[in-house]
Amino acid sequence: GVIDEPPCTAQSSSPMRIALCQINPLVGDLEGNARRILERGREAHQQGALLALFPELALVGYPPRDLLDRPSFVARIEGTLAKLAADMPEELCALVGFPELAPSDQRPRLYNSVAVLRGGEVQQVLRKQLLPSYDVFDERRYFARGEPPALIEVGGLKVGVTICEDAWADGGDLAVSRYAQNPVEAV
Secondary structure, rough: OHHHHHOEEEOOOOOOEEEEEEOOOOOOOOHHHHHHHHHHHHHHHHHHOOOEOOOOOOOOOOHHHHHHHHHHHHHHHHHHHHHHHOOOOOOEEEEEEEEEEOOOOOOOEEEEEEEEEEEEEEEEEEEEOOOOOOOOOOHHHEEEEOOOEEEEEEEEEEEOOOHHHHHHHOOOOHHHHHOOOHHHHHH
């Protein structure tokens, strides 16, 4: 079953309203997750948000694990994302997490990415740089590492974008011991 989701909340302490859109994506439910994202995106737009943020891999649910090894599943992602972009309010900049197909000769063959949906299309794609492979995480098995910088422009402001683990490498002892780079410092 689907757990009730809290409404999108748009916060404003500056000239830009940002909506933090929590959804409960179901792993593998591309169409249902796209519908949830669209509903929250429309709600954010109605509340005056310029930027709507969605969870990591929101389009496919987290963690998708071996679904990413199914070519038929991966093939549906791009079309679902394009339709979502076309249906999203054009004035809204929505950041939606999804697995992106990498060049055919690259291994792993996917990136853990965020799509910048705006103006009815996918305007930009940013890729996760730090891939956890400890404890319950096994992202290096499925994803290639993205490259910096991860910047977008919204409402005349430059916004740095991090995907989950990318924000955790803030100089703490744990982060320093795991990663040789800090994506936050790079932007």
